[in-house]
Amino acid sequence: MRIIEGFPSAKSALSRQPLADFYSVSPAVKQKLNEIFGAEINPELAVRQIISEVRRRGDAALFEYTARIDGVRLASLEVSREQIESAYRRADKALISALKLAAERISSFHRKQKSRILGKVNKTDLGELIRPLERVGVYVPGGTASYPSTVLMTVIPARVAGVKEIILTTPPAVNGVAPPPTLVAADIAGVDRIFSVGGAQAVAALAYGTETVPRVNKICGPGNVFVVMAKRLVYGVVDIDSLPGPSEVVVIADEAANPRYCALDLLAQAEHDPLASAILITTSRQLADEVNREIEEQLTSLPRKAIAAESLENKGLIAVVTNINEAIELANLYAPEHLCLMVDKADSYLDKVNNAGCVCIGRNSTVVLSDYVVGPSHVLPTGGTARFSSPLNITDFVKFINLATVAKADLKELAQAASVIARAERLEAHARAVEERLKADQ
Numbered sequence: 422m423r424i425i426e427g428f429p430s431a432k433s434a435l436s437r438q439p440l441a442d443f444y445s446v447s448p449a450v451k452q453k454l455n456e457i458f459g460a461e462i463n464p465e466l467a468v469r470q471i472i473s474e475v476r477r478r479g480d481a482a483l484f485e486y487t488a489r490i491d492g493v494r495l496a497s498l499e500v501s502r503e504q505i506e507s508a509y510r511r512a513d514k515a516l517i518s519a520l521k522l523a524a525e526r527i528s529s530f531h532r533k534q535k536s537r538i539l540g541k542v543n544k545t546d547l548g549e550l551i552r553p554l555e556r557v558g559v560y561v562p563g564g565t566a567s568y569p570s571t572v573l574m575t576v577i578p579a580r581v582a583g584v585k586e587i588i589l590t591t592p593p594a595v596n597g598v599a600p601p602p603t604l605v606a607a608d609i610a611g612v613d614r615i616f617s618v619g620g621a622q623a624v625a626a627l628a629y630g631t632e633t634v635p636r637v638n639k640i641c642g643p644g645n646v647f648v649v650m651a652k653r654l655v656y657g658v659v660d661i662d663s664l665p666g667p668s669e670v671v672v673i674a675d676e677a678a679n680p681r682y683c684a685l686d687l688l689a690q691a692e693h694d695p696l697a698s699a700i701l702i703t704t705s706r707q708l709a710d711e712v713n714r715e716i717e718e719q720l721t722s723l724p725r726k727a728i729a730a731e732s733l734e735n736k737g738l739i740a741v742v743t744n745i746n747e748a749i750e751l752a753n754l755y756a757p758e759h760l761c762l763m764v765d766k767a768d769s770y771l772d773k774v775n776n777a778g779c780v781c782i783g784r785n786s787t788v789v790l791s792d793y794v795v796g797p798s799h800v801l802p803t804g805g806t807a808r809f810s811s812p813l814n815i816t817d818f819v820k821f822i823n824l825a826t827v828a829k830a831d832l833k834e835l836a837q838a839a840s841v842i843a844r845a846e847r848l849e850a851h852a853r854a855v856e857e858r859l860k861a862d863q
Contacts, residue, residue: 434738464647471486475626479633487619495597527578534814550822558637559642567600573606573609576607675763678764690732700737701739702740709741762780797814
């Protein structure tokens with residue numbers, strides 16, 4: 422990875438620029454789009470067409486697009502209980518145990534969060550009712566890969582928040598069913614119904630409903646460019662959690678940090694995606710050089726070497742600065758999805774951290790543990806949105822309803838003020854509505 426020195430140079434390199442074309446795709450994907458739709462078409466037009474067709478033709482469009490895009494002809498959209506039980510038999514037993522451990526820790530964290538945040542709200546004093554969303558849709562990427570951790574990290578906060586029904590959609594494998602780890606994780610997390618549908622067509626089905634797939638109130642979960650674009654286009658019809666982008670990590674390390682730990686944490690993000698960002702900010706030039714050497718050594722044996730190498734070439738960076746305070750300032754500027762503090766007395770710097778999705782504190786707190794088993798959801802703000810948004814949590818799955826009660830003793834003062842404001846806005850009926858109550862009270 423390239424190394425830059427000095428705070429001014431690092432600040433320039435880590436200042437995010439607005440994305441010119443967030444929805445760009447590769448030439449190969451463009452070619453596939455043209456083949457699927459029989460004409461030259463850009464990604465947004467393709468997604469709009471898919472959404473329109475799903476709204477108009479319902480299940481028929483889902484079957485058709487699954488065949489055309491995924492190459493799978495489904496016999497049924499919904500995953501049966503028998504298929505879930507078969508997934509348990511096919512899944513690795515050690516994986517099932519690991520998923521159960523992770524599920525309990527995630528559930529425990531969000532139960533505590535629910536008690537801490539929502540338990541303090543008194544509906545009488547604060548004038549609020551809290552109600553869970555009735556039905557939530559969770560999208561999980563799939564096809565040839567499986568992401569059981571994403572299932573747990575998305576579904577469990579919703580379940581703890583009290584969502585009444587959780588629907589999961591995920592692309593089918595070639596056999597027409599999602600990979601066993603995904604189905605097992607969904608069952609452990611408490612998903613109510615699972616559908617073998619992926620892509621923009623799944624998002625459209627969740628947003629508008631079909632004969633088989635029920636309409637939801639909110640759609641959560643990551644996906645490819647077409648899924649993200651579909652979520653953006655249906656927002657307003659339903660709520661969405663976010664528009665997630667590629668993974669990213671900033672590691673802040675001092676001279677005592679373990680260079681192999683640093684290198685592997687950077688590679689763990691880089692192997693996600695060629696567009697992932699892996700950044701090291703350190704106070705030691707010697708550590709910077711050692712981390713670079715470790716990365717080169719570790720890369721040689723990684724199965725996803727090509728992806729990780731491309732990520733580090735395009736998005737990787739090592740910045741050498743004078744002190745940890747400068748490093749924290751740069752991290753706040755970049756607002757990363759993950760921030761690792763591999764420094765002495767790491768927790769003493771937390772008060773200075775303002776912008777990050779998740780902070781991994783200390784040398785043992787690798788992002789990998791937080792992604793899988795620590796407890797908080799790994800669905801985090803990306804692309805600098807940690808400046809204004811939060812990780813997925815129970816408040817994403819509840820809504821607040823204001824209560825307005827006016828005591829008789831307060832009526833005169835409040836009515837007089839309200840009528841003055843109403844007439845200033847030339848809303849005469851507003852003023853009369855409160856003045857009539859004054860007359861009745863006299």
